[in-house]
Amino acid sequence: MSQSPLPADTRPPAGDPAPLLVVDDLRTEIHTRRGDMKAVDGVSLTLNAGETLGIVGESGSGKSVLGRTIMGLYTTGATMTVSGRVLMDGTDIHALTDAGRRELWGSDVGMVFQDPMSALNPVKKIGLHLTESLRRHGGLSRAAARARAEELLRLVGIPEPGRRLGQYPHELSGGMRQRVVIAMALANGPKLLIADEPTTALDVTVQKQILDLLGRLQAELGMAIILVSHNLQVVAGRANRVAVMYAGRIVELADADVLFAAPRHPYTEALLSAVPRLHHPPHSRLEAIDGSPPDMVAPPRGCRFAPRCRYAGDDCRQVSPRLLSEAGADAARAFACHHPVRPVNAGGS
Template sequence: MTTARDRFDGDGAPVLEVEDLHTRFTTPRGVVRAVDGVSLSLAPGETLGLVGESGSGKSVLGRTLMGLIAGGPTTEVTGTVRIGGQAVHELTAKQRRRLWGPEIAMVFQDPMTSLNPVRRIGVHLTDPLRLHLGLGRREARERAAELLDRVGIPEPRRRLDQYPHELSGGMRQRVMIAVALSCDPSVLVADEPTTALDVTVQKQILDLLAGIAAERRMATILISHDLGAVEGRTDRVAVMYAGRIVEKAPTKDLFAAPHHPYAEALIGSVPALSAAPHTVLRAIDGTPPDMANPPDGCRFAPRCGRAEDRCRTEPPVLAETAIDRTVACHFPVDGPAAVPVQEAAR
């Protein structure tokens, strides 16, 4: 099987390309613009961190990239998602299912509910191996045991015959990772992969994902609220707010000097180890907007201390401030408004 990684490694082109992606849900309260004009790309072996408050659209974006959310009576998806040059939402449902495993896979955020409770662990693993790779029953079982061993689960052969409820939360998350990696995907979407896990297990899971991504040159999107994990384990970061990306930058640059006021506020809300005991935590004033009735202009303006009249009427455009760095803000933290790189160089 020829994968996206095979097609793109030689010329260095992106393995994942997203252009002006919109995901809208029709509800009794109106149309919810969960993802509203997102564009991004991902190269083989690259890890992109996707951060933002709950409700900013991160998980909906991940599921839309997978093709799990497609057009329907109450759902509208527009824009383009290309994996290995294939436009995901132009494919039939059957064709999209063929992508899940060999081309793109997802680690869902809740290990307690992501596995079918009435199916043994071995079935979760062998089904994709038999469907996508054409392995026989015995060969698939051997491969499944190897995968469980690879993700650090002891006694892997015995675990194949167990049910999800017999495993701890950390072991269930490792099983989810093994399932996602079973067909050697070109792109992995890890949606809050350490939710509800203790700190020690969180580190183990993140180390495991980073090691496998480096070993296989797998492109990874790490969706997380944990800015510490994102800072130490990603190459670039995209900050989402109210369905839109408001800043994209190399990880080191973003954490050293965020340009968007929202990105600055997010980073500022992280407790500092050097802070004195009982230091009051910084919080972002206000609440995220109602996505069925978002405000005019910049959606962060009602919560932004730098907002002026222009911000409340004119939506900012995501523009480049430097090579590989973009921000959507009329009055960014570093001073002048963002302009295209070509104009900034004059």
């Protein structure tokens, strides 16, 4: 049994503006020699203009594949099959031609990749990385594109932007390269920015700088952000809503403050328990989640988290739970669990 598409309480109330992004029953199957790997398996969600949605989960949960599939960065046919709908401002991304998607990437949707070195051509100077998109999508002259590129580097906080345009990626620090990738993603003023693990391999000081930068640019430009991370601390305080992914599916979706205060899905609870706390005594052992994520070529029957869940019953091992909405006192949420975690203030036994 698959997840129910677009749970009612995750849609904007009647009369509100239409969502900027609608993802409806999205599925991505990667074809391997062992069989079809369901990297994204029936994901549905919405995102409003100016909103930040955090997508969290362990490595291998499908977060990055989801981000790339939403954007339309995939190769269908022998290696991959994609189904479902992704509506960006009413336009079905997956119904576009390759040329149509490239136009969309240049104007409406930008992406910050996990590893900046994989997004930057090592034999191209920084200036060329930026001016190519500006000239192609913005129709700027060579001189105007260079002036705009310098302005973008200044916008993302890179010192001496004019000199940096003449440098190669390897001549910049990791933090500067990440800022360049952000500048590239913002070059043509996108409505949506997908940030896939934007602080991976950066020290904590630079991590905060990059996240603060994204927050400032969002406020200035009014864009929506999908913030993909395996680190709950990265999305805490920065996302309006959080979607928790496990084994290709969303298992919990809620406003950020509600989810962090009172998780309902056992996987969400386990992730939060593994986060170090400042009030814990020194050298305290962190709680680990027993076991490993399932093989997505042959996932277990029933709930995919059941083999690792301390609350699992016989029904969990037989029937896959649907993602159902629950209207709480503070905000709407949805979770897929037969035996959800009881709220801390719940009465009774």
